[in-house]
Amino acid sequence: MSIDKKYKKIISLVPSQTELLVDLGLEDSIVGVTKFCIHPKHLLKTKTVVGGTKNIKIDKIKELQPDIILCNKEENTKEIVEACQQIAFTHVSDIFTLTDSLELISLYGSFFEKQVEARKMIRELESKITDFKKFIANQRNRKVAYFIWRNPWMVAANNTFINHLLELNKFENIYANEVRYPEVNLKDIYKKKPELILLSSEPFPFKEKHIIEIKEHASKSTPILVDGEYFSWYGSRLLKAFDYFKELHNGV
Numbered sequence: 001m002s003i004d005k006k007y008k009k010i011i012s013l014v015p016s017q018t019e020l021l022v023d024l025g026l027e028d029s030i031v032g033v034t035k036f037c038i039h040p041k042h043l044l045k046t047k048t049v050v051g052g053t054k055n056i057k058i059d060k061i062k063e064l065q066p067d068i069i070l071c072n073k074e075e076n077t078k079e080i081v082e083a084c085q086q087i088a089f090t091h092v093s094d095i096f097t098l099t100d101s102l103e104l105i106s107l108y109g110s111f112f113e114k115q116v117e118a119r120k121m122i123r124e125l126e127s128k129i130t131d132f133k134k135f136i137a138n139q140r141n142r143k144v145a146y147f148i149w150r151n152p153w154m155v156a157a158n159n160t161f162i163n164h165l166l167e168l169n170k171f172e173n174i175y176a177n178e179v180r181y182p183e184v185n186l187k188d189i190y191k192k193k194p195e196l197i198l199l200s201s202e203p204f205p206f207k208e209k210h211i212i213e214i215k216e217h218a219s220k221s222t223p224i225l226v227d228g229e230y231f232s233w234y235g236s237r238l239l240k241a242f243d244y245f246k247e248l249h250n251g252v
Contacts, residue, residue, distance in 0.1 A: 007068040007089075007111055011061060012037065013053055013080070014072040017093065020105065020235030021070075023121065024114045031064045039229075039237070058083050068111070097164050098129060101234040125238055132242040136170055139249055144171040144196045145189060145221075146231070147214075149204045152183040156200075162231050169245055171196070186217040196252060197221050200228035224252065 011032035012018040018037040021030055032050045033043055048064060051057045053075045061069070061084065069084040073094040084090040091111070093104050102122050109118025146156045146166060156162035157178040166173050174192040175182065189197075197214055199206035206225055214223040226248065230241040 006113060009065065009067045010070065010112075011050060011064060011066040011068070011084075011088075012070045013050070013056065013084075014070060014075045014093070015039070015053070016233040016235040016237060017070050017072065017104075017108075018043065019233070019237060020108065021112075023236035023239075024105075024108060024112065024117045026112055026114065029112065031066060032061060054080070056080055056083070058087075062087055095161050095234045096159065097161070098168075098234075098238070100161075101238060102126070104234070105236075121236060121239070128239065128242045132168070132245060135246055136168070136249075139170050141170045141172050142196055142252075143174055143192070143194045144198055145174050145184075145192070145194045146171075146198045146200065146226075147204075147206065148181060148200050148202075148228070150206070150210065153186055154181050154183050156231075157182055161234055165231050165241075165245075169249070171198075186214070189218050190220070194218065194221050197223040198226045198231075199223055200226055200231065202228035202232070222252070 008029060009031045010021065010026065010029050012021060012030060013034055015034065015037045018033050019039040022040060030047055032048045034051060034053050035044065035049050036053055037043055048060060050060045054077060066088045069088050069090045071081050071084060071090055071092045073092055081090060081092055095101055095104065102125065105118050105122055109115040144166065146162060148154050148156055155175050157173065157175040157180055159180055163173055163176060174194050197218060199210055211223040227244060229237055230244045
């Protein structure tokens with residue numbers, strides 16, 4: 001995409017992308033964020049909060065007069081994207097793999113004249129990915145289920161960034177034959193015999209009490225709480241993700 005202007009006023013409707021902007025040195029250019037843009041934490045006090053990822057306050061966005069609005073196909077609805085397109089140039093990311101993540105970082109470098117910073121981040125991330133692949137080569141495969149919601153119980157399945165990172169970790173997703181985020185019946189999970197049941201910290205905040213609930217239906221599996229940001233945030237949070245994955249494997 002050719003860039004014919006500098007985007008000085010940015011609204012980000014995606015937490016992962018908001019953090020990426022800050023780490024590229026663009027905090028001063030951000031004028032609006034969602035209530036879920038919690039990294040870095042002070043943004044919620046220093047920037048205008050324009051709603052959530054699924055429910056925006058369109059009047060607030062108009063008042064901010066942004067030059068560009070950043071969305072994501074999974075995080076934001078089609079209606080939100082279409083509304084934003086009536087206000088300013090709107091870019092919609094669509095992330096499935098680490099390659100997609102690297103391309104997004106490069107694209108933002110071009111959009112916001114941060115090519116040097118973007119190239120540095122990409123080199124660091126590529127180095128961490130290479131190092132982790134060497135680490136994971138010595139790990140055995142484990143069958144897992146990755147839960148993202150309770151009542152209804154929902155898991156991450158195929159065609160998701162989460163599933164991509166599960167595969168990288170040699171975690172065989174027992175729901176890999178299903179699409180996106182299916183609802184599942186806990187009574188059936190024991191039939192699939194996962195070794196590990198990963199309970200994510202987001203979007204549903206699983207706690208220790210839910211481990212007991214899971215064990216009632218999968219007594220031979222080991223439920224563990226995992227930090228969902230490292231499995232689903234595809235921006236600069238990935239720079240910390242691979243150290244977290246090593247600790248996770250060393251702990252199980």
